[in-house]
Amino acid sequence: MDWDAEKVSRSELEDRSIELFREAVRRVKRTMPFYQERLKDIDADQIRTIDDIAQVPTTNKADLRSQAYQSALGVPLKDIMELHASSGTTGSAVVTGYTANDLKLWRTAMKRVLLRAGVHRGDLVHNAYGYGLFTGGLGFHYAALETGVTVLPISGGQTQRQVTMLRELQATVLTCTPSYAQHISEVMKQMGMSKEDLNLRVGIFGAEAWSQQMCDEIERELGITALDVYGLAEIIGPGVASECAEGHKGLHVSEDLFHFEVIDPETGKPVPDGTLGELVLTSIRREASPVVRYRTGDITRVIPGSCACGRTTRRMDHIQGRVDDMFTLRGVNLFPRDVESALLEMDALAPVYQLVLDRHQALDVLEVHVEPRETEAEREALATAVQRRLNEVLGVSVMVAVMDPQSIPRSEGKAVRVVDRRKLSYSR
Numbered sequence: 001m002d003w004d005a006e007k008v009s010r011s012e013l014e015d016r017s018i019e020l021f022r023e024a025v026r027r028v029k030r031t032m033p034f035y036q037e038r039l040k041d042i043d044a045d046q047i048r049t050i051d052d053i054a055q056v057p058t059t060n061k062a063d064l065r066s067q068a069y070q071s072a073l074g075v076p077l078k079d080i081m082e083l084h085a086s087s088g089t090t091g092s093a094v095v096t097g098y099t100a101n102d103l104k105l106w107r108t109a110m111k112r113v114l115l116r117a118g119v120h121r122g123d124l125v126h127n128a129y130g131y132g133l134f135t136g137g138l139g140f141h142y143a144a145l146e147t148g149v150t151v152l153p154i155s156g157g158q159t160q161r162q163v164t165m166l167r168e169l170q171a172t173v174l175t176c177t178p179s180y181a182q183h184i185s186e187v188m189k190q191m192g193m194s195k196e197d198l199n200l201r202v203g204i205f206g207a208e209a210w211s212q213q214m215c216d217e218i219e220r221e222l223g224i225t226a227l228d229v230y231g232l233a234e235i236i237g238p239g240v241a242s243e244c245a246e247g248h249k250g251l252h253v254s255e256d257l258f259h260f261e262v263i264d265p266e267t268g269k270p271v272p273d274g275t276l277g278e279l280v281l282t283s284i285r286r287e288a289s290p291v292v293r294y295r296t297g298d299i300t301r302v303i304p305g306s307c308a309c310g311r312t313t314r315r316m317d318h319i320q321g322r323v324d325d326m327f328t329l330r331g332v333n334l335f336p337r338d339v340e341s342a343l344l345e346m347d348a349l350a351p352v353y354q355l356v357l358d359r360h361q362a363l364d365v366l367e368v369h370v371e372p373r374e375t376e377a378e379r380e381a382l383a384t385a386v387q388r389r390l391n392e393v394l395g396v397s398v399m400v401a402v403m404d405p406q407s408i409p410r411s412e413g414k415a416v417r418v419v420d421r422r423k424l425s426y427s428r
């Protein structure tokens with residue numbers, strides 16, 4: 001299970017993946033009351049093709065929450081080495097357990113993330129993902145241990161100290177959320193430093209949706225290659241998929257470790273490659289907390305064709321947003337990322353924003369909060385320019401508020417981009 005696993009032929013990968021899927025179904029039906037019931041009409045022996053897999057019922061977050069955490073582990077607590085929880089802001093956290101083999105699986109998946117990014121022995125990873133229940137910090141920590149690379153377990157927060165350490169230790173790799181990378185670069189400038197004072201070469205950023213414009217901005221400001229990494233606690237944590245430095249165009253999914261599909265969120269049917277849909281994942285090798293056909297809520301597509309790097313694993317596109325983050329303005333479906341792309345093209349704006357969604361007379365309305373880059377900027381003219389640009393790009397009119405510099409909260413982990421007041425307005 002190493003780099004070579006990403007070079008085997010497509011047919012070998014697909015056969016292996018179907019076989020592992022079949023075994024996973026057998027296992028969960030044997031060990032988990034929830035799946036005994038949910039998959040009672042499914043005969044694992046009959047699953048022979050991708051189409052057969054598409055007939056297997058899906059699982060969602062509510063299903064995971066409906067089970068007592070011990071029975072959702074699928075193995076006795078004595079076999080669990082580590083517990084984590086998803087960072088969901090709504091509802092109770094979903095707890096997920098790892099056996100010793102699961103930790104090995106995670107380390108394998110994460111080592112690939114570093115290898116794809118060209119990280120090697122002699123590199124120093126400044127790991128500013130949060131350590132703790134969130135899987136980001138420990139996920140990258142394990143990646144470094146597995147690869148034999150030095151890691152600084154700095155975690156998130158205390159941003160001035162982060163910048164000082166980056167300069168003093170001359171780390172070559174930065175790992176954190178993209179919004180935190182942006183904040184680090186902002187604080188670096190406030191401290192009178194520039195990218196030349198640092199020694200960064202590559203950044204591996206994920207855990208939240210980010211636009212191409214944000215990627216370009218981070219690459220320019222920090223002088224690095226900024227790569228995307230995807231994952232979720234329910235499957236393993238970070239490491240389900242990541243970009244390679246050679247191709248830098250979409251994320252290779254570790255298909256021999258995680259089975260993936262993209263379906264139409266309305267009909268539940270698979271969509272053709274290249275078409276946007278909801279990502280569905282099965283943890284085909286996980287012993288504890290396995291999930292079968294888990295609906296992630298994340299919108300992406302399969303990128304057709306092969307990658308310049310020679311890996312045979314298929315690539316998924318950057319996540320466009322979550323099904324539940326999508327909002328509709330006068331019939332136009334939008335994700336926060338669409339607004340972000342338009343805002344970051346405007347040099348007069350600081351690279352931070354917040355979207356306040358409200359509802360007036362049964363219609364969704366959007367107020368976009370932005371900050372000027374320069375303190376002395378003419379706010380009214382700026383608001384008009386931003387509004388014009390957003391109307392043009394999004395095809396609907398939105399309201400714009402230019403806030404005081406440094407007033408929009410900066411992120412040290414996952415940024416809160418959307419403030420949704422619609423539910424409040426319903427109950428008025």
Ligand code: DLL
Pocket residue numbers: 085086087088129134135136139205206207208209210228229230231232233234237238239296298318319322
């Ligand atoms: O965010 C795991 C992670 C840590 C991934 C560090 C990458 C780096 P959760 O807290 O369970 O796990 O949140 C999972 O975050 O369903 C997506 O909605 C979102 N997400 C994760 N990676 C990306 C990404 C970690 N690269 C949820 N782009 C997922 C967009 C992402 N969204």
